[in-house]
Every structure is written in C-alpha cells, then in structure tokens.
Amino acid sequence: MSERDTTILFVGDMHLGRLPTRVPDGDDLPPLAELGPGAAWRRVADEAVRLAVDAVALAGDVVHGANDLFEGANELAAGLESLARAGIPVLAVAGNHDTRVLPDLARRGGITLLGPGGTWSAADITPPGGPTVRLVGWSFPEPHWSVSPLATPPPPPETGLVTFGLLHADLDLADSRYAPVSSAALTNTGYAGWLLGHIHRPDEPADGGRPFYLGSLSGLDPTETGRHGPVLARIGGDGRVAMRRLALAPLVWTGCELDLSPAEDAARDLPSLVLGAMTDAAAALGDDLGAARAVGIRVVLRGTVADPNGVRRAAGALVAGATCLNARGVMCFLEGIIDEVRGALDLAALAAIADPAGLLARRVLTLEGAGAVPGVEDPAGWRAALLRDARRRLADIDAMPAFGNMESAADDEAVRREALAAARAVLEHLLATKGAGHAADPA
Numbered sequence: 001m002s003e004r005d006t007t008i009l010f011v012g013d014m015h016l017g018r019l020p021t022r023v024p025d026g027d028d029l030p031p032l033a034e035l036g037p038g039a040a041w042r043r044v045a046d047e048a049v050r051l052a053v054d055a056v057a058l059a060g061d062v063v064h065g066a067n068d069l070f071e072g073a074n075e076l077a078a079g080l081e082s083l084a085r086a087g088i089p090v091l092a093v094a095g096n097h098d099t100r101v102l103p104d105l106a107r108r109g110g111i112t113l114l115g116p117g118g119t120w121s122a123a124d125i126t127p128p129g130g131p132t133v134r135l136v137g138w139s140f141p142e143p144h145w146s147v148s149p150l151a152t153p154p155p156p157p158e159t160g161l162v163t164f165g166l167l168h169a170d171l172d173l174a175d176s177r178y179a180p181v182s183s184a185a186l187t188n189t190g191y192a193g194w195l196l197g198h199i200h201r202p203d204e205p206a207d208g209g210r211p212f213y214l215g216s217l218s219g220l221d222p223t224e225t226g227r228h229g230p231v232l233a234r235i236g237g238d239g240r241v242a243m244r245r246l247a248l249a250p251l252v253w254t255g256c257e258l259d260l261s262p263a264e265d266a267a268r269d270l271p272s273l274v275l276g277a278m279t280d281a282a283a284a285l286g287d288d289l290g291a292a293r294a295v296g297i298r299v300v301l302r303g304t305v306a307d308p309n310g311v312r313r314a315a316g317a318l319v320a321g322a323t324c325l326n327a328r329g330v331m332c333f334l335e336g337i338i339d340e341v342r343g344a345l346d347l348a349a350l351a352a353i354a355d356p357a358g359l360l361a362r363r364v365l366t367l368e369g370a371g372a373v374p375g376v377e378d379p380a381g382w383r384a385a386l387l388r389d390a391r392r393r394l395a396d397i398d399a400m401p402a403f404g405n406m407e408s409a410a411d412d413e414a415v416r417r418e419a420l421a422a423a424r425a426v427l428e429h430l431l432a433t434k435g436a437g438h439a440a441d442p443a
C-alpha cells in the first residue's frame, strides 16, 4: 500500500492569448489581462505548486490560435517556468485550436505531448511514495477531424494500474468535425476516467470511468456561466479516485431575471432595481464565486410596465455607464440587459377597432391564446394558421446561407413566443409613434 495519494490537476480549454469579451472599461475593475486565461493559468500553476501535485494535465485548446501565438506562448511559459522550478511535469493533448501550435511549443520543452498526430500514447506518473497513474492521450492531427479517435483503439488498461484518458473531442455528435466520439465507447475502455476538452461548459466530475468535460478554465464570454477552474484528481493506493473542481477562475459570469411588474415607476426606479438584482445574483453564486476578482452579470428584464420605451432608455444608460458594485469584496459589473418587458396595453379595446394597431392587437391576443378576440371568428384556427405561416417564413430564412440552422430546431411553442414578441414590439412601436404624432400635431 502506498504511503500517500497521487494528485493530478486537470485543466480544460484555456485559449491562452485570448482576452474575455464584454468586460467594460471601468476604473473600478481589474485590468482585462488580470481576468483572462493567462491570469487563470498563473493561478493554476501557483495552486499546483502550493498543493505539490504530481502532474498537471492539459486537455487541448491550450493556446487560442496562430493569431495570438506570441501572447499565448508568453502566458504559457510563465506558468510552465514555475511548474518546472517545482519539478511538476506537464502533459497535454492538442485540440482543434492548437493542433499545430501545441506540438511546436512542446518541442521547446516544459510539456510532454500525448498522442501526437492522432495516435494514442501513454505516460506514467510515478511519484515517490504514491501509486503510479497512467495518462493516455490523443492529439488532433488536423484542425478538423471527422473520425472517432477510437477508430484506432487506445491501449487497454493494465490490472492494478489506474489509467485516465485525456482527449479533446465532441461527445455523442456523430456528424461532428471535431473528433466525434461516443461516451459509451469511452466508458467501455475500462479506464478510471476520461477528462475531456472542447466544450466550454464544465460538467460535474463523473465517476465510474465515464467521460466528462473539464470546461473552459475561465469563462471567456457571458455565456460561460457557472463554476470554472481545474479539476483536482486524488488517486489512493487502493485505486480509489476522488475528483473535485477548484473554483480558481478570476472572472465569473452569471445572469438573473428582474420582474418589473410590481414596480411603481419601472423606468425611474430601474437603477436601484438593477443594483438590487445584481447584489442578489452575486450572493446567489455562493461557493461558485471562488477566488474571482470580478463578476459579470447579465440581467433579463421581464414583466408588464407602463412605459417600456422609458425602461429601454434607462437600461441603455445603465449599460453604457459601466455600472459596477462591490459585493462580498468582489467587483460586479453589469455586462448587459436583455429587454423582455411588455407595455401595459388594453388589447381588447385596441382590437375592437380595425386600424393597423387593432389588427396587430388581434394577432397578439390570438397568439396569447385568448378564447374570444374582437373581429376574429375562430381564434384557435387562426392561431394555427399564423404559426404555420411563421414557420414557413422561418424556413425561408433558414435556407439563406448566412442564417443556416438558426431556427430549424424551433418547435411550435418557440415559434409562438418569437412571433408574439415581434407582434408586441411592433404594436408598442406603432402606438408610441402614433402618440408622438398626435402630440406634435395640436393644430
């Protein structure tokens, strides 16, 4: 029996050389370079040294691409130097972004590349006093690769030796051009685990030898929400494996919804309502906040308000003003506001008159599913016809190369929501311009 556990720190897509998008210029925020992948990687190296791990393993897309090569290579080198000083080996596979760059960087030293050119190769980690752990990896041979990496089988696991697979691939998408691979087939290899790069949304570390995505090391844009960071694997002498994610990302993204219906004057009160929502969103992060230096928050506005255009103007001013607040000692900034508010309209009264606004109001009521609509004999039948028409138009848009596959997966409910939002927006605009026209026309 070994005297101690073997530990490996696994790192997902870093995209070194890139900077996070959608961070406003604000005096209160740390500089962008302190919030990006380079800063996240420095933290990983520091933590690896502090924990005295036995190896660091990188699952591809380490460097973003040839355009950011110098930035990326410099950032990588900073972390590799401190790991080398501490005697911690670094192993990696290449992804679709660093197919050519990573092997070149590995040749310069500091990284052992696994699976060069679409082969499988293994490296053993043999720390004194700890159990030996084998890493088996496969690297992208070309930026696009439509064949499963398992077309050539990886070496079978050896009895009594804990083996992990390290791979950059697209799980369970047979048509993918990014190394499509089946999760069941990976699980069937009998490895202790498969740690994957490519998809930036992190999964919970999986047990039972099942594959899971490490996720991007630090969220690169507002869609990359949740807890990001490396996964620490601890392997006991009895072969038991424990994995947990360390929330080391310097920048955390989150979102929240704000219902404006109860507000007395939503446009006037928007700044304080948004600040309240941001404070709640930061508090709701809990442990996901981890070691973050900044939090980007996207607020979705919902509800029915008297003055939707006033709300829109107030929202625009808040976003343009790089709104920041200090919550739990971390700077939280307003990344953006998604406006889904509706104007308070007397739709039935509008629909009773057959002018352009009234005809639109009839459509809105019908799409909302009203049982009776002024001027409409069979609302349910018309609703079905409206949706058929909307689907046909969306199919036309979908056929245009620039919008390919945009809405092809949309179901009837998604089409109804979109059509309803569009009809409401046009109706509100029509009424606003009509009102302005009247006011400017006293004679």
Ligand SMILES: [Mn+2]
Residues within 6 Å of the ligand: 013, 061, 097, 198, 199, 200
């Ligand atoms: Mn990636």
